Amino acid sequence: MTFGILVFVLAFIWTAVTGALNFGNLVLGLAVGLLALWLVRNHIEAPRLLVRARRILALSLLFVYELVLSAIRVAILVLTPNIRSRLKPAIIAFPLTVTSDIEITLLANLITLTPGTLSVDVSKDRRFLYVHAISVPDKAALIRDIAGGFEAKIMEVFA
Numbered sequence: 001m002t003f004g005i006l007v008f009v010l011a012f013i014w015t016a017v018t019g020a021l022n023f024g025n026l027v028l029g030l031a032v033g034l035l036a037l038w039l040v041r042n043h044i045e046a047p048r049l050l051v052r053a054r055r056i057l058a059l060s061l062l063f064v065y066e067l068v069l070s071a072i073r074v075a076i077l078v079l080t081p082n083i084r085s086r087l088k089p090a091i092i093a094f095p096l097t098v099t100s101d102i103e104i105t106l107l108a109n110l111i112t113l114t115p116g117t118l119s120v121d122v123s124k125d126r127r128f129l130y131v132h133a134i135s136v137p138d139k140a141a142l143i144r145d146i147a148g149g150f151e152a153k154i155m156e157v158f159a
Helices: 003-018 023-039 046-079 101-113 139-157
Strands: 090-095 117-122 128-133
Touching: 003 023, 046 101, 046 139, 090 139, 101 117, 101 128, 101 139, 128 139
Parallel strands: none
Antiparallel strands: 090 128, 117 128
């Protein structure tokens, strides 16, 4: 992403955050974007920044997809006439591959924000994340889904 495009993206983010899309606010957003990029100019590597932005976008899209899919699954589960026959709640010990505090926190938050699942705790040795799910017919499949989904994308973002 070129410097100019990045400044304009930051300016539009500024106008979205402030909630006022007018000429004066856009100019102020451009100034803030220029200042922000000037302050971090030594820490930005253009090719790496673009790759990381794509990875963050991929993680965001995966989260939205999982959010919608889980919301539909929970709605179907709740609307089932005999809900007790379909409920199979469980707490699983998800083996963590991610190691840093920010990666573990992000994974736990994404799991908690997804309907039907809740991050309960992290083991003392930080090797397991305990996850409660409202319906778990196959624990191994749930572990594979988390590992191949959120955890894999988080590792890509922080690689």
